Amino acid sequence: MTAQHRELLVAAVGGDASRVRDGDSERDLHSEDLSFHPPRRPDLVVYPTTTAEVAAVLAVANGHDVAVTPFGAGSSLEGHIIPQRGGISLDLTRMNRIIELRPDDLLAVVEAGVTRGALAQAAGQHGLWFPVDPGADATLGGMAATNAAGTTTLRYGKMRAQVLALQAVLADGSIIRTGSAAAKTSAGYDLTGLLVGSEGTLAVITELTLRLQGIPDHTVAARLSFADLETACRVATAAVAAGQSIHRLELLDATTIAQVNTYQGTSFPVAPCLFVEASGQSSAVDEELGLVLELARAEGAIDIAVEEDPDARALLWRARHDAAYATSAAAPGRKHRSTDTCVPLSQLAAHAAFARTTLEEAGVVGGIIGHAGDGNLHVGIMLDPDSPAEVAMADAYAERLIVDALSRGGTATGEHGIGLGKLHALELEHPDLLGLYRGIKDLFDPRGIMNPGKVVPASPDLPLH
Amino acid sequence: MTAQHRELLVAAVGGDASRVRDGDSERDLHSEDLSFHPPRRPDLVVYPTTTAEVAAVLAVANGHDVAVTPFGAGSSLEGHIIPQRGGISLDLTRMNRIIELRPDDLLAVVEAGVTRGALAQAAGQHGLWFPVDPGADATLGGMAATNAAGTTTLRYGKMRAQVLALQAVLADGSIIRTGSAAAKTSAGYDLTGLLVGSEGTLAVITELTLRLQGIPDHTVAARLSFADLETACRVATAAVAAGQSIHRLELLDATTIAQVNTYQGTSFPVAPCLFVEASGQSSAVDEELGLVLELARAEGAIDIAVEEDPDARALLWRARHDAAYATSAAAPGRKHRSTDTCVPLSQLAAHAAFARTTLEEAGVVGGIIGHAGDGNLHVGIMLDPDSPAEVAMADAYAERLIVDALSRGGTATGEHGIGLGKLHALELEHPDLLGLYRGIKDLFDPRGIMNPGKVVPASPDLPLH
Numbered sequence: 005m006t007a008q009h010r011e012l013l014v015a016a017v018g019g020d021a022s023r024v025r026d027g028d029s030e031r032d033l034h035s036e037d038l039s040f041h042p043p044r045r046p047d048l049v050v051y052p053t054t055t056a057e058v059a060a061v062l063a064v065a066n067g068h069d070v071a072v073t074p075f076g077a078g079s080s081l082e083g084h085i086i087p088q089r090g091g092i093s094l095d096l097t098r099m100n101r102i103i104e105l106r107p108d109d110l111l112a113v114v115e116a117g118v119t120r121g122a123l124a125q126a127a128g129q130h131g132l133w134f135p136v137d138p139g140a141d142a143t144l145g146g147m148a149a150t151n152a153a154g155t156t157t158l159r160y161g162k163m164r165a166q167v168l169a170l171q172a173v174l175a176d177g178s179i180i181r182t183g184s185a186a187a188k189t190s191a192g193y194d195l196t197g198l199l200v201g202s203e204g205t206l207a208v209i210t211e212l213t214l215r216l217q218g219i220p221d222h223t224v225a226a227r228l229s230f231a232d233l234e235t236a237c238r239v240a241t242a243a244v245a246a247g248q249s250i251h252r253l254e255l256l257d258a259t260t261i262a263q264v265n266t267y268q269g270t271s272f273p274v275a276p277c278l279f280v281e282a283s284g285q286s287s288a289v290d291e292e293l294g295l296v297l298e299l300a301r302a303e304g305a306i307d308i309a310v311e312e313d314p315d316a317r318a319l320l321w322r323a324r325h326d327a328a329y330a331t332s333a334a335a336p337g338r339k340h341r342s343t344d345t346c347v348p349l350s351q352l353a354a355h356a357a358f359a360r361t362t363l364e365e366a367g368v369v370g371g372i373i374g375h376a377g378d379g380n381l382h383v384g385i386m387l388d389p390d391s392p393a394e395v396a397m398a399d400a401y402a403e404r405l406i407v408d409a410l411s412r413g414g415t416a417t418g419e420h421g422i423g424l425g426k427l428h429a430l431e432l433e434h435p436d437l438l439g440l441y442r443g444i445k446d447l448f449d450p451r452g453i454m455n456p457g458k459v460v461p462a463s464p465d466l467p468l469h
Numbered sequence: 470m471t472a473q474h475r476e477l478l479v480a481a482v483g484g485d486a487s488r489v490r491d492g493d494s495e496r497d498l499h500s501e502d503l504s505f506h507p508p509r510r511p512d513l514v515v516y517p518t519t520t521a522e523v524a525a526v527l528a529v530a531n532g533h534d535v536a537v538t539p540f541g542a543g544s545s546l547e548g549h550i551i552p553q554r555g556g557i558s559l560d561l562t563r564m565n566r567i568i569e570l571r572p573d574d575l576l577a578v579v580e581a582g583v584t585r586g587a588l589a590q591a592a593g594q595h596g597l598w599f600p601v602d603p604g605a606d607a608t609l610g611g612m613a614a615t616n617a618a619g620t621t622t623l624r625y626g627k628m629r630a631q632v633l634a635l636q637a638v639l640a641d642g643s644i645i646r647t648g649s650a651a652a653k654t655s656a657g658y659d660l661t662g663l664l665v666g667s668e669g670t671l672a673v674i675t676e677l678t679l680r681l682q683g684i685p686d687h688t689v690a691a692r693l694s695f696a697d698l699e700t701a702c703r704v705a706t707a708a709v710a711a712g713q714s715i716h717r718l719e720l721l722d723a724t725t726i727a728q729v730n731t732y733q734g735t736s737f738p739v740a741p742c743l744f745v746e747a748s749g750q751s752s753a754v755d756e757e758l759g760l761v762l763e764l765a766r767a768e769g770a771i772d773i774a775v776e777e778d779p780d781a782r783a784l785l786w787r788a789r790h791d792a793a794y795a796t797s798a799a800a801p802g803r804k805h806r807s808t809d810t811c812v813p814l815s816q817l818a819a820h821a822a823f824a825r826t827t828l829e830e831a832g833v834v835g836g837i838i839g840h841a842g843d844g845n846l847h848v849g850i851m852l853d854p855d856s857p858a859e860v861a862m863a864d865a866y867a868e869r870l871i872v873d874a875l876s877r878g879g880t881a882t883g884e885h886g887i888g889l890g891k892l893h894a895l896e897l898e899h900p901d902l903l904g905l906y907r908g909i910k911d912l913f914d915p916r917g918i919m920n921p922g923k924v925v926p927a928s929p930d931l932p933l934h
Binding site for chain 2: 350
């Protein structure tokens with residue numbers, strides 16, 4: 005990056021030099037996410053406020069072979085926002101306007117930097133909500149770029165299912181609009197779906213049209229403890245079929261429960277545990293959750309707690325959402341690495357057993373949590389990123405888990421994405437698709453400036469600076 | 470096509486000359502779909518029975534610049550299966566094995582030629598069903614290729630939402646697998662979603678892994694008649710918010726109801742009408758359908774009929790599913806042309822009013838039916854395809870409707886696709902995306918042999934033969 009680049013970038017954001025920053029602390033803040041991946045600083049942090057400014061920044065970057073890595077809340081778990089080749093960290097958090105909220109159309113139009121929480125608040129005033137909750141208060145642009153999921157994906161799907169239309173900027177600075185505000189379309193190839201989950205490697209998403217849902221009348225949560233992980237998984241897979249009102253179905257193993265108890269001062273039985281929530285018309289909720297409780301009793305549940313009260317439910321879900329923090333707190337000074345395998349439901353119990361046994365064999369300390377209703381497991385491993393031996397052991401463990409998931413018809417990543425850490429996993433999973441991925445990347449981003457090194461390997465001889 | 474091509478194709482299907490046909494009747498059967506588009510015969514019809522044979526056929530075609538147009542049930546409404554540049558009609562109906570039905574995983578693996586009806590029958594034995602029903606007993610490969618929808622799309626989504634994984638053959642004969650059997654994945658760009666809806670222009674889908682749903686415990690249907698179309702649309706948009714159990718919400722205008730009465734011998738009030746169906750736990754169904762009926766009464770519904778009995782419900786839905794045939798029967802000797810605009814819900818009433826007024830102004834005879842819950846309207850126009858004046862008038866009408874839908878934030882096609890008839894509409898809707906569509910087409914099919922002339926215009930100088 006030269007002084008000339010910097011001048012061009014200042015011009016691209018309307019001459020406002022305060023939005024093109026190279027201070028150390030600012031670069032540090034944009035050098036790492038929540039994962040174990042080593043930080044890497046950008047040369048500059050640029051804060052656009054409009055799509056036109058994003059377009060102008062990209063035109064400069066593309067014309068001068070400068071890498072661009074989009075940045076939202078920085079809550080990625082796979083290194084997506086680490087500027088692996090330096091260049092520009094494009095911070096979209098100042099594009100945080102809710103452009104339209106249309107209750108009659110059950111949709112919202114938002115800028116990419118609007119957070120999930122801000123949309124929830126605005127939609128709630130109309131009795132509506134947005135159903136994807138990855139835990140962190142991520143930006144909606146970042147959530148779309150990584151096709152984020154959450155605890156209610158079981159019923160509502162991931163981000164891709166919520167995005168009706170996008171405005172995005174291509175590498176050369178051209179602005180495109182995909183999709184429409186209609187509930188469905190068959191107009192042309194599905195570029196909306198292609199950009200969702202492309203991890204900032206094809207385009208910068210600047211505006212999203214999102215589906216909203218009516219807030220359910222009635223919600224009840226339950227915590228079910230079991231003697232062993234396999235039984236918990238078996239109940240979970242059966243519960244998926246209990247009905248449409250079951251919208252959350254989460255698994256925590258005994259290790260994780262113990263960490264949560266320590267972290268939050270709760271006293272949940274230290275045993276594998278399902279957190280289940282049903283929502284909808286109260287009669288259907290009672291009927292369907294009742295089925296799950298019956299099932300749990302028949303399978304010998306050792307503890308069952310049902311919570312209707314909103315505060316009690318919030319406490320229960322805080323335990324689930326804070327599980328990763330609780331795991332981190334149990335190993336101070338270490339970094340959190342999460343696996344993300346996902347298998348067909350019938351394989352969940354066996355895959356979880358494999359995860360647990362292999363963890364113990366390897367002598368790695370870690371807890372298992374999972375979106376059991378989706379067949380998606382996260383093993384949280386605490387490691388010292390400066391210890392090559394620990395990193396190598398965690399790598400070997402993660403790969404064994406991936407190979408096991410693939411052998412069961414599953415996938416290396418249910419929701420965290422490829423990012424920096426799963427390039428090799430993608431080669432294992434889709435060796436026959438690597439050429440098409442590369443072709444698509446080259447079509448959208450011929451000079452390779454867009455978030456280089458994610459999803460498809462960066463060419464080491466790219467003249468990025 | 471030469472004798473040498475034919476010999477190579479016979480070799481590609483294992484030397485079985487009976488599966489490479491050039492008889493007149495066979496070529497006629499593969500020359501037209503259910504639409505108004507003029508027929509065009511293929512040179513040969515080839516019937517592969519395995520993915521390997523499809524690969525061998527495509528390798529021959531690609532090596533000799535022969536066009537290939539996949540064929541399923543022939544029930545397209547936009548000319549998808551018409552071999553616009555001659556060559557091979559690749560009939561996949563003999564690939565009709567249900568490879569796996571996995572109730573525990575709520576999925577099925579099927580060959581592309583399996584029909585919706587065949588899957589429904591097999592899944593029903595396990596208390597499961599497949600929720601996309603476009604009316605015709607289409608093949609699942611064809612439904613995926615066109616991203617088909619149906620009356621339950623309101624609740625379950627279109628084909629893209631049901632497809633977990635695909636096996637497909639690229640133009641050069643290479644076989645790829647996208648997706649996985651897990652309920653969700655974030656591994657790489659979404660090629661599954663890209664191939665779904667690509668209308669046979671990027672690859673031939675040979676095998677699909679599809680989500681299945683539990684058959685709801687309880688289903689109730691209702692027919693609601695209103696004094697005018699706007700009121701019917703208004704009730705429809707409000708009914709969408711009534712709850713998750715509302716899974717069908719269809720609109721028929723007075724003209725269509727009159728045609729249905731004549732065709733089926735029914736005596737429904739000749740007035741705009743909603744067909745609504747709710748399913749799920751009986752308590753939720755009663756509660757939510759009750760809300761819709763209350764709403765209808767408040768809006769002055771002139772007739773309400775509620776049907777719980779399966780036979781009575783079947784009769785009601787036969788009326789809806791046969792509406793297009795009833796319209797055809799009302800104009801013997803003419804061809805059916807259907808528009809397919811889709812708008813945000815709040816725009817449905819105004820768009821429907823525009824469609825009706827413009828129809829009357831143009832003096833075109835046609836009925837309006839619609840997937841009202843999705844904001845998707847079909848105006849069925851009966852025309853003489855040999856009358857340039859009638860064709861021109863229908864073209865002009867269709868374009869006015871599309872321009873109106875686009876001005877309301879909608880789309881030219883909610884579900885029928887681009888095919889032959891909406892290339893111009895796609896230019897109107899997504900002028901900024903045409904270059905990317907072309908780039909994707911060229912990446913997957915560099916020689917332009919895959920269903921040429923659909924989605925993206927065929928190069929007239931392609932040396933296809």
